[in-house]
Amino acid sequence: PFEIAFVQQDDVDALFIFDRCVDLSFCIDMVFNFITPYWDPHANAMVEELPLIIKQYLTIFRILRILRVIKLVRVFRASRIFSRWQAQLNIPMAIFKLAGHLATILLLAHWLGCLWGGVVHFEYHTDAQGNKLSWMSVYGIDNKGMQTQYVTSLYWAVVTILTIGYGDIPVVTLEEKGIAIVCMIAGCGTYSFGTALMILLRLLNDTTKRRMRFLM
Structure with missing residues (x-):
């Protein structure tokens, strides 16, 4: 939202490079989420074949899970990290x-x-x-x-x-x-x-x- 609201030109400065690196990291994370093996309860085993993984992730439920990796939505997942810190540090x-x-x-x-x-x-x-x-x-x-x-x-x-x-x-x-x-x-x-x-x-x-x- 900051870039949309206040950055009006594409000057290659430190902020531009940092933002592109963040975008790249989220794209890489999206790819890894898409090709991650999943657990098949019927076969009682992890499915690692890429065609089967792609087929699984193309269902409506998996598409919704892919949408979760949009970086604006992923901000809310930070609460899980904070909860773990609270438990580990006994805050x-x-x-x-x-x-x-x-x-x-x-x-x-x-x-x-x-x-x-x-x-x-x-x-x-x-x-x-x-x-x-x-x-x-x-x-x-x-x-x-x-x-x-x-x-x-x-x-x-x-x-x-x-x-x-x-x-x-x-x-x-x-x-x-x-x-x-x-x-x-x-x-x-x-x-x-x-x-x-x-x-x-x-x-x-x-x-x-x-x-x-x-x-x-």
Whole structure:
């Protein structure tokens, strides 16, 4: 989403090379997922013949599994890794849940910031002088670098998610108002989830203390 929203040219720089390497790694991973042997419960053995593997992976169920390797969707698989870390490092559940909630907020802020910054490329409104009209042009950063545009978009997303809403960044067009509504709903949902999580953790902590006193 960052590249779609803020990178407007294909200059071969460090960011471009890094992004292409990430794309290549996901393509390689997709190929390996497609040719991985599978377990046949009827034969009680691993099927390693390539034609049979391809036939198996061309079924609807396997096609859906292949779609899971799209890199945007694979981000959610990181929760499995974090769960293993929590079990291996014996991290308290309360700290683990709070860290996970914070990571969710940061990821959501990044996505919504990219959405907010990318909407200007799909708007065709103009002012009285014929200049393109968007929140970036009104705020005066439409000709700034992508770092300035991204940080400003991320700033707007964070204050919106956290329901602060300073109002210093204007919402100009109808499209931007629609995206702002979506971001505010996402922010309220995230805040409500965090509040419910804190209440649940407090209840679990109280229950654990009662059990410890009962056992003693």
